[in-house]
Amino acid sequence: MSRLGYLPLGDHLAVSAEPMVRAIVRIPPVRWALNLLGHVTSGRGLVIAVPYVWLALFFLIPFLIVLKISFADQLIAQPPYSSLVDFAEQGYVTLKLNVGNYLFLAEDALYWKAYLRSVQIAFFSALICLVIGYPMAYAMARAEPTWRSVLLMLVVLPFWTSFLLRVYAWIGLLNNNGVINNALMALGVIDQPIVMMRTNFAVYVGIVYSYLPFMILPLYATLEKMDLTLLEAAEDLGCRPFKAFLTITLPLSMPGVIAGFSLVFIPALGEFVIPDLLGGTETLMIGKVLWDEFFSNRAWPIASAVAIAMLSLVLVIMSFQHWLERRAAAAR
Amino acid sequence: MSRRTSPALWAWLAAGFAFLYIPILSLVFFSFNQSKLVTVWGGFSTRWYAALMRNEQILGAAWLSVKIAAISAVLAVILGTLVAVCLTRFGPFRGRVKTEVLTGLSLLLLFVAMEQAFGWPAGRGTLTIIIAHTTFALAYVAVVVQSRLTGMDPSIEEAAMDLGARPAKVFFLITLPIIMPALVSGFLLAFTLSLDDLVISSFVSGPGSTTLPMVIYSKVRLGLSPEINALATLLVVVVAIGVIAAGLVLKQADQARQRDAKMAASK
CATH class of the missing domain: 1.10.287 (Helix Hairpins)
Incomplete structure (x- = not known):
C-alpha cells in the first residue's frame, strides 16, 4: 500500500472524472490525435529517458553538490564558497578537501544539542500522535460504514488547508493575551497568563496538531481491513476484550503503526516552520539551524555540512523503519 | 455487524476532532472581529476582508502562487506518471528521502552551480521555483500513480497488445483511462503542495518572485x-x-x- 494512497480526496474527484475521460478519448479528432501521438512517441527510449534525466539532474546531482560544498572553505565572495579542485601551475590538479566544517559541527555543542533536540522532539511528537490517533482511528474503523467516509473526510480536510495558516492559528491560541489565556483568566482559573508561546510545549502542540492526520490515516487503513471474526472467535473462546485487543488487534495493526510513526517522525525531524514560529530560543531544531546558517550567516559550507549530517540521520532512521517493516511482514 | 464500542472511545474521537478543528474555527471567528487585536472580540465586522481585497501585495503573491502551482502540478503529473510507468516493473519508488530544508538547499546549490557553469538559469525566480516544485511533487505523484498501476489487471493491456495495438496506443487508450483517478489525485496533491510550500520557495526564489506563503510568513513573523x-x-x-x-x-x-x-x- 502506498503512503499517499491514504489521501482519498483526489480519488473521490477522479471517480467521476473517469467516465468523462473515457468519453473524451473516444471523440474522433481526439482519437486520431492520440493515434498520431502514439506513432510519434513509439520511440520507447524517449519515454524512459525524460523522467530519468530529470531525476538525475534535480535529485542526484544536487545531493552531490551539497556533499561537495560541505568540504569547501567559506569565502566572502559570490557564491560564498571555495572550489575544491585547483588547476595550479605546472599542470598539477590539486583536490583540497576541508573537513573543518564537520570538525566545527562536532566541536560546537550547539549543533549536537540541536541534533539531539530534533530527534527528541520528533520522537515524542510521533509518540503523542500515536497515543491520540490510535483510539481515533480505532473508533473510525468500527463506526457505521456510512459514517466512516464522513469521519475520514473530516480527518483529511485540514491537510488540504494551508499548513502555515494552521500553525499561525496556534499563535492566536497560545499567546500571553491569546484565546486560551483570556478564557482561563475570565473564568478565574488563573490570575497571570501562563507562558506557552515560544516554549517547547508550543512546538510539541504545533507538530502533533499538524501531523496527527498522517498518523490516523495509515492506522485507519489497517484497522478497517482487519477481519473482525478473529475477535469473535477470541470472545467465543472466553478471551476478555482487552486481552483480545493486545493479542490480536494490536499486532495486526503494526504495519499501520510503523507507517504512521515514520510519516510523523521523519518530516518532524527537519521541521523549520513550527520551531521558528512557535518555539523559543531553547527550541533549537536542526532544520532551523540549517536555515539560520544559510540565510542569516550566509555560511553555505556549514549549512551543507549540517544538511549532510541531517540526511545521514534520516537515512539511518529510514533503514531502521524498513528493517521493522520486514520483521513485521516476516512475523505474519 | 459493527461491534460494540465503548462510549469512552467516541468521546476520545470527539475530543480529537475538537483538537483538529478548534484552531481553524478560531481563525474563522476572529476574522470577523472589528478590533485590530486578533484575540479580543470587539464586535462583528467584515473590514478585514475589504482590507484584504485592497492588499496588492497579497493578491499579487496569491496569483503568482496559483500560476506556479498549476504549471508545476501539470509537469509533476506528466513526469511522475512516466516514472511510475517505468518503475512498476522494477519495484517501489522511494523518492521521499529528503526533508524540505534539504530539498531547498540542494536545489539552490544546483541552480547556483549551473549558472556558474553555463549561465542557465540566469538568476533565480519563478522558473527555479517551478522546477523545484515539480521535482519535489513528482515523487508524490509517482507513488500515487504507481499504487494504482500495481493494482491494475495486466491482462487488459496484454489483450490490447495481442489484438495488435502499439505500446503507445495501449498506454493512451487502456492504461491512461484506468490510472486517471491517480492522475487527478496526483495533480491535486502536487497543486496543494506547491501552493503551500514556504521552505523550498524561500531557498530558490529571487527578487520579484514572492509567493503567497512567503508573504504570509513575513507578516506572521511580525505578529498576528x-x-x-x-x-x-x-x-x-x-x-x-x-x-x-x-x-x-x-x-x-x-x-x-x-x-x-x-x-x-x-x-
Missing part, C-alpha cells in the same frame, strides 16, 4: 494580523466546499456502481 485571518477563512471555505462536493460525487458514483452491480447480478 486580522487580514491573514480573513485570508485563512476564504481558503478554508474554498477547501471545505471542494472536499464536501468531492464527497457527494463519490457517494453518487458509489451508489451508481452498486446499482449496476445489482442489475448485472440479477441478469
